[in-house]
Amino acid sequence: MSKQNTSSLVVMKSTLSRLPLYYSYISKLESEGVESVSSVLLAEHLNLNPVLVRKDLAQVSSVAGYPRTGFKVKQLLVDIDNYMGYNKLDEAILVGVGSMGRILLTNSKFAKFGLNIVVGFDKDPYLCGLQLEGKHILPMEKMESLVQRMRIRIGIITVPDDQAQRVCDQMVKCGIKAIWNFAFVPLKVPEGVLVKNENLPSSLAVLSHQLAKSIALQSKQ
Amino acid sequence: MSKQNTSSLVVMKSTLSRLPLYYSYISKLESEGVESVSSVLLAEHLNLNPVLVRKDLAQVSSVAGYPRTGFKVKQLLVDIDNYMGYNKLDEAILVGVGSMGRILLTNSKFAKFGLNIVVGFDKDPYLCGLQLEGKHILPMEKMESLVQRMRIRIGIITVPDDQAQRVCDQMVKCGIKAIWNFAFVPLKVPEGVLVKNENLPSSLAVLSHQLAKSIALQSKQ
DNA sequence: ATTTAATAGATAAAAATTTATCGATATGTC
DNA sequence: GACATATCGATAAATTTTTATCTATTAAAT
Numbered sequence A, B: 001m002s003k004q005n006t007s008s009l010v011v012m013k014s015t016l017s018r019l020p021l022y023y024s025y026i027s028k029l030e031s032e033g034v035e036s037v038s039s040v041l042l043a044e045h046l047n048l049n050p051v052l053v054r055k056d057l058a059q060v061s062s063v064a065g066y067p068r069t070g071f072k073v074k075q076l077l078v079d080i081d082n083y084m085g086y087n088k089l090d091e092a093i094l095v096g097v098g099s100m101g102r103i104l105l106t107n108s109k110f111a112k113f114g115l116n117i118v119v120g121f122d123k124d125p126y127l128c129g130l131q132l133e134g135k136h137i138l139p140m141e142k143m144e145s146l147v148q149r150m151r152i153r154i155g156i157i158t159v160p161d162d163q164a165q166r167v168c169d170q171m172v173k174c175g176i177k178a179i180w181n182f183a184f185v186p187l188k189v190p191e192g193v194l195v196k197n198e199n200l201p202s203s204l205a206v207l208s209h210q211l212a213k214s215i216a217l218q219s220k221q
Numbered sequence C: 001a002t003t004t005a006a007t008a009g010a011t012a013a014a015a016a017t018t019t020a021t022c023g024a025t026a027t028g029t030c
Numbered sequence D: 001g002a003c004a005t006a007t008c009g010a011t012a013a014a015t016t017t018t019t020a021t022c023t024a025t026t027a028a029a030t
Helices: A004-010 A011-029 A039-046 A050-060 A074-085 A099-106 A138-151 A161-174 A200-220 B002-009 B013-031 B039-046 B051-060 B073-084 B099-106 B140-150 B161-174 B200-220
Strands: A090-095 A115-121 A135-138 A156-158 A178-181 A194-197 B092-097 B115-121 B135-138 B154-157 B177-182 B194-197
Touching: A011 A039, A011 A050, A011 A074, A039 A050, A050 A200, A074 B200, A090 A099, A090 A138, A090 A161, A090 A200, A090 B073, A090 B115, A099 A115, A099 B099, A115 A138, A156 A161, A156 B200, A161 A178, A178 A200, A178 B200, A194 B200, A200 B013, A200 B154, A200 B177, A200 B194, B002 B039, B013 B039, B013 B051, B013 B073, B039 B051, B051 B073, B073 B154, B092 B099, B092 B140, B092 B161, B099 B115, B115 B140, B154 B161, B161 B177
Parallel strands: A090 A115, A090 A156, A115 A135, A156 A178, A178 A194, B092 B115, B092 B154, B115 B135, B154 B177, B177 B194
Antiparallel strands: none
């Protein structure tokens, strides 16, 4: 009993990171009029182990899958929605309207996944006051009042590395509880504040090392 | 013996992803004139477990760390360099010179980590022929000859989702062996070709779910 | 020279994550 | 309606990754 509880209540981080993939593919199926989808099919398309997919879906699905056919597409989308909180948009601010900041600010794809960046901040006075696809850019001084008035809890950092910690501190002071960090520096935050680092060099490292290994392997054969 | 062999020869993917972090922080220390660094110090600054750091460093370091002081900064940088292949730049092409493509193409930071994007491709004829900070943008038709002539093995995909698979196929046909995929679709590749997905929605999913959990927890207390 | 404290390194334990296996069950077919 | 088959769900095994513990070593302080 206790074992089952822990395994069913605790959510694997890795599961979470796969849910958007499922969601995206299942959405596509739905738009094509497909009614059911099996874990095997999902696994094939996403290059995953079928059992892994089944376990993930078991976590989020409100109803059991039907043997032989799989899961109802519509229901599954609703369930993933609920599970991830996609249906209630989370509002966020973004600081640093440089190239990366602009992508995030203007890319409507994130809205589909529950993130609504309401405004961008930048210290450059020439940017402030402008709009990018309807998103206002404000000076840093306005952060505190806006965050508190709108009760925003997510902050996105897309400033140069050497300014990231300062911006982070300011965010925390304003009451931000979760930070999505695109700067390549580790952030110090007090207990209770979450940080997710988006780390391009790390990804690159994994890829290029694997490539080197695979080439070494081939040349030996 | 066999146990030790497997653990010392097989590199953990998670280790690889942390090496750039170490490298970056240690570089900073070096520029400040620091001579030695301990795993404990590294762990503190990067919010990691000291033992974890020690194990990682044991993998890459050519010399043992000195008790009481740690590792020599300069030597460690050289070792990580060697280990990751940072010192021999790997050349890459990039397809899709949109907003994300431009960031990668023009951001010199990646060169520091061993990636040299030599040219960008785009199907937009108005972009072709232009340069971005010295990087040429070429039409898609030139991909094959260039990749083969320069023996390039890394391809970066920054095109819209619905074109990613087609571009991927073309890359593979040209001889690309490792693909860094920024489109939010899984890519089908033949055996022997590596893919690393850069997946912003997945990261976001983890963060926002953790936030929801942490808030639920607080409100219960 | 002796003591002290901080650290590496090795080994073991724990936790997290992925993969394999097996009986049960519903679906489609004959 | 009986049968074959593909899938699910659950349990167990394997693998990967992280954390804990203990001893030996060495630089610094006394």
